[in-house]
Amino acid sequence: MNRLLEKLNEIPGVLGSMVMTDDGIPVASRLSEEIDEECVAAFSSTARLAVNRTAMHCSGEEPEEVILEAEGGNLLLINLDGATLAVMTHAGLELNTGLLEIRSLARRLSGILEIRIS
Amino acid sequence: MGIIESWMKRPRNSEEHLAELFAPGAETRLLERAQQLDERGDHLDATQLLRAGTVRFYPWNEGEAALDRYERSRARAALASLQDAVDSRYSAADAANLSAALNRLGDSSGATSWAHAAIEEDPCNPEGYLAIARGFLRRFRREDDSVAGLHALRYLSKACQLDPGHGECLRALAMLLLLLAAPVAASKVLRPITRVSPSDPIVLALDALTKILPPENTTNVQELFLRWETGSAPTNDETTRQMIPAPGEFDVWEIDATRSLVACSDGADQGQQMTESLSVLTGSLYQATPRMGLGEFSRFTARGPGGVLIGLAESGSMIVSHCNRRSLESSLGRWLESDRGRETIR
Numbered sequence: 248m249n250r251l252l253e254k255l256n257e258i259p260g261v262l263g264s265m266v267m268t269d270d271g272i273p274v275a276s277r278l279s280e281e282i283d284e285e286c287v288a289a290f291s292s293t294a295r296l297a298v299n300r301t302a303m304h305c306s307g308e309e310p311e312e313v314i315l316e317a318e319g320g321n322l323l324l325i326n327l328d329g330a331t332l333a334v335m336t337h338a339g340l341e342l343n344t345g346l347l348e349i350r351s352l353a354r355r356l357s358g359i360l361e362i363r364i365s
Numbered sequence: 366m367g368i369i370e371s372w373m374k375r376p377r378n379s380e381e382h383l384a385e386l387f388a389p390g391a392e393t394r395l396l397e398r399a400q401q402l403d404e405r406g407d408h409l410d411a412t413q414l415l416r417a418g419t420v421r422f423y424p425w426n427e428g429e430a431a432l433d434r435y436e437r438s439r440a441r442a443a444l445a446s447l448q449d450a451v452d453s454r455y456s457a458a459d460a461a462n463l464s465a466a467l468n469r470l471g472d473s474s475g476a477t478s479w480a481h482a483a484i485e486e487d488p489c490n491p492e493g494y495l496a497i498a499r500g501f502l503r504r505f506r507r508e509d510d511s512v513a514g515l516h517a518l519r520y521l522s523k524a525c526q527l528d529p530g531h532g533e534c535l536r537a538l539a540m541l542l543l544l545l546a547a548p549v550a551a552s553k554v555l556r557p558i559t560r561v562s563p564s565d566p567i568v569l570a571l572d573a574l575t576k577i578l579p580p581e582n583t584t585n586v587q588e589l590f591l592r593w594e595t596g597s598a599p600t601n602d603e604t605t606r607q608m609i610p611a612p613g614e615f616d617v618w619e620i621d622a623t624r625s626l627v628a629c630s631d632g633a634d635q636g637q638q639m640t641e642s643l644s645v646l647t648g649s650l651y652q653a654t655p656r657m658g659l660g661e662f663s664r665f666t667a668r669g670p671g672g673v674l675i676g677l678a679e680s681g682s683m684i685v686s687h688c689n690r691r692s693l694e695s696s697l698g699r700w701l702e703s704d705r706g707r708e709t710i711r
Contacts, residue, residue, distance in 0.1 A: 270526070271519040272494075282658060289515045290653035293587060297649040298667045298674065301642040304634060305616065305687040306671025313667045315650065319660030335659070 248359055252277040255334060255352050258345050262335040266356060269331060291333045295324050325353040330360055383564050387421050387573035396431055408439050417566035419506060420540050421573050429507055440469035457483040461492030468500045476500060491524035491531050498524060502537055506544060511594050517541055530557055536567045545589040547581045548574055585641060591648040599625040599644040615688050615697055620647040622681035647683045677701050
């Protein structure tokens with residue numbers, strides 16, 4: 248899992264990544280030292296929960312991915328079936344190109360989690 | 366009512382006395398009682414009484430200081446045996462106990478690493494999560510640090526999920542909910558303890574607070590945190606709500622800086638649950654990005670089998686829009702970025 252997170256961090260524009268449980272407990276992380284892992288996990292989970300709840304009211308389905316854009320950077324939250332992959336990127340990053348690579352690595356992470364659970 | 370039934374309904378003397386310690390103005394008596402318990406060796410009872418007292422009389426500096434003294438002296442006395450236990454048999458519970466003691470003695474990095482070691486040793490044992498949660502809960506109570514409160518909630522939810530009947534987890538979660546002024550939720554959490562131990566100090570603190578705090582009108586814990594932080598609840602006045610003209614395939618809502626729904630498109634869900642979700646969504650996103658070091662929130666996009674949901678920040682307020690068809694994401698984005706025709710109507 249850590250190797251895949253390191254690979255994710257090699258994608259241009261990615262600042263760091265982590266896998267956390269759906270309730271926001273960090274499982275594995277590769278974030279730079281100045282980023283507070285607990286804080287990212289807590290607020291990612293809060294934001295994801297709030298978006299999920301609204302989406303459920305709209306369509307009865309939870310989103311597979313959420314992208315938060317802010318002045319200083321972006322945060323991608325991708326559903327890994329029971330866990331969440333959080334990826335921090337630079338602001339203004341062209342999300343379409345990097346996103347394909349991030350999604351592909353997310354699928355591989357999801358596979359690892361499935362193996363661990365079974 | 367029969368004699369036996371009426372006798373059973375009467376509170377026991379000890380219960381009556383204990384309940385009096387949570388009455389208004391009883392801080393000094395509660396402190397004295399905790400001291401007596403501590404002096405006769407009932408350290409755990411003394412600590413539990415004081416913990417409940419700090420919630421009942423929050424903010425209560427004298428009680429906090431006494432609790433701090435008790436907890437530290439208990440931790441100091443137990444440290445050597447806890448270290449021995451970890452060295453000799455090493456279990457998740459031992460690591461969690463050592464973590465809690467180190468935390469009380471101010472060694473936060475040692476406490477964190479032992480708590481994580483406990484979780485790693487047995488991820489299904491609640492003790493490691495509880496040890497971490499307690500440290501955060503203390504910080505939330507003493508420093509009014511909402512981030513610490515949120516951390517405490519995450520770890521307590523996990524611990525309670527792993528062992529739904531764990532007394533200490535339930536007590537800690539109820540403490541957090543009472544600090545968030547949510548007596549109804551706290552009472553639900555404490556139900557298993559109330560049934561078997563009606564004179565448990567935290568139950569008595571809850572009883573006393575229920576008489577003072579109005580029942581909360583939300584079951585959403587994120588909403589409780591937002592209310593605690595901002596000191597206000599959204600108003601959501603339907604009579605002043607305006608209409609946003611939008612293409613038929615888009616549902617659109619506008620939430621203002623007070624997190625109230627002020628306008629929406631024709632046919633968009635305006636039910637209570639949706640309105641509350643939108644309030645929480647707006648408050649949570651505006652809080653989240655600066656605290657994660659990403660700066661001011663500007664936009665979110667959520668994609669899934671149910672379509673696409675986009676939110677756009679607008680000077681403290683937010684426009685949220687949903688479309689069932691993901692293929693219309695670009696059109697929805699473009700429409701949101703344009704003036705949407707709102708300003709001409711309102």
